[in-house]
Amino acid sequence: MCACCRPTCSSLLSLEGSPSAVGSGRPVKTFNLVGYGTDLRPDLQLGRTWGSYHQRYHASWTIGAAMTLVADLPIRLAAFQWLKSQVLAHGDTLPRVLLEQGFLFEGEQIRLVGPQGIFKPRLMQLPLSITTTSSGPYDDSFHGDNLLHYRYRGTDANHRDNVGLREAMRRHVPLAYLHAIVRARYLAVWPVFIVGDDPAALTFAVAVDAASEVDRRLRVAHGAADFSGFDGDDAGGDARRAYITATVQVRLHQHAFRERVLRAYQERCALCQLRHEELLDAAHILPDGEPDSEPVVPNGIALCKLHHAAFDRYFFGIRPDYTIEVKEEILREHDGPMLCHGLQGIHNQRIILPRNPGTRPDPAFLERRYQRFRQDMPGELR
Numbered sequence: 001m002c003a004c005c006r007p008t009c010s011s012l013l014s015l016e017g018s019p020s021a022v023g024s025g026r027p028v029k030t031f032n033l034v035g036y037g038t039d040l041r042p043d044l045q046l047g048r049t050w051g052s053y054h055q056r057y058h059a060s061w062t063i064g065a066a067m068t069l070v071a072d073l074p075i076r077l078a079a080f081q082w083l084k085s086q087v088l089a090h091g092d093t094l095p096r097v098l099l100e101q102g103f104l105f106e107g108e109q110i111r112l113v114g115p116q117g118i119f120k121p122r123l124m125q126l127p128l129s130i131t132t133t134s135s136g137p138y139d140d141s142f143h144g145d146n147l148l149h150y151r152y153r154g155t156d157a158n159h160r161d162n163v164g165l166r167e168a169m170r171r172h173v174p175l176a177y178l179h180a181i182v183r184a185r186y187l188a189v190w191p192v193f194i195v196g197d198d199p200a201a202l203t204f205a206v207a208v209d210a211a212s213e214v215d216r217r218l219r220v221a222h223g224a225a226d227f228s229g230f231d232g233d234d235a236g237g238d239a240r241r242a243y244i245t246a247t248v249q250v251r252l253h254q255h256a257f258r259e260r261v262l263r264a265y266q267e268r269c270a271l272c273q274l275r276h277e278e279l280l281d282a283a284h285i286l287p288d289g290e291p292d293s294e295p296v297v298p299n300g301i302a303l304c305k306l307h308h309a310a311f312d313r314y315f316f317g318i319r320p321d322y323t324i325e326v327k328e329e330i331l332r333e334h335d336g337p338m339l340c341h342g343l344q345g346i347h348n349q350r351i352i353l354p355r356n357p358g359t360r361p362d363p364a365f366l367e368r369r370y371q372r373f374r375q376d377m378p379g380e381l382r
């Protein structure tokens with residue numbers, strides 16, 4: 001395999017078939033996927049290897065549609081692999097600039113997003129990603145059926161982007177779903193599959209699935225240039241997808257709460273001003289899951305890991321006037337600089353508030369939380 005043709009994804013593909021016009025520079029025969037993973041092998045029948053195939057491939061990019069579909073699959077798998085590496089490097093939410101930049105695939109830049117919600121890189125025949133940017137997580141498109149309802153582009157069911165998604169549905173092609181948590185930051189989810197088309201409502205139904213499902217479909221679709229050979233042999237698949245899609249909805253809400261709270265506090269701890277985002281949390285004032293505990297910014301406060309843990313364990317309380325009150329027994333302790341500066345030093349200080357009054361902690365929430373702090377104290381100190 002020549003270095004320039006080595007697929008960058010973990011799964012390698014082997015192909016069989018013979019171009020009907022070998023030597024003409026314009027091969028047109030359909031190539032079939034015959035295996036993946038460690039199954040890569042030279043095409044002995046033709047005495048060609050993946051590399052030599054790619055030399056022709058590079059020589060004549062203007063090729064038939066079938067061949068282009070073959071080209072889609074390695075790019076799609078490489079995109080998923082790239083997303084995985086970016087999430088490992090940057091966390092669950094990715095900045096738009098990163099998705100716009102994308103990655104290099106055999107010398108070509110592959111972006112993950114475009115100006116429209118349905119995005120197909122120039123080198124691909126079918127869409128690679130769908131993006132939700134306009135709706136917030138509490139106005140998103142998840143319905144009671146545990147499916148994402150993704151709106152058509154415009155109102156023309158036959159717009160090329162809508163046709164592309166319909167074709168992705170027909171061929172069981174996996175896509176990436178990018179949901180804007182806050183402006184220019186996206187939760188990336190993959191693989192997702194288009195599982196329904198509702199022209200009357202101008203929407204597609206989308207289900208999230210397990211990453212391993214892509215590999216399984218490749219095996220099931222043995223012999224096809226994409227996933228069109230997938231025959232739906234997927235016992236329990238609907239229940240699995242419903243469960244995974246529901247968990248994605250929960251993740252969306254959790255990430256949205258975190259991102260919005262941290263932005264309100266300009267990515268710093270409200271107590272010690274630590275600015276390392278990776279060490280910051282969005283703490284709930286009224287614990288998550290309690291009645292009246294809404295995942296809204298006034299029920300949150302940006303705290304570093306230490307202060308979040310100390311807040312949750314009632315080492316200190318915050319009065320409705322935003323003054324911090326440290327527990328008596330903590331104030332009496334003698335220990336190193338972390339206790340001295342990190343805990344005792346914040347006693348009677350005011351927390352740093354967001355500039356926008358509408359995002360400041362709700363005094364009513366603080367009062368309820370503060371009363372629990374008082375109850376947690378030994379009787380004589382209440």
Ligand SMILES: [Zn+2]
Pocket residue numbers: 269270271272273274303304305306307
């Ligand atoms: Zn802190």
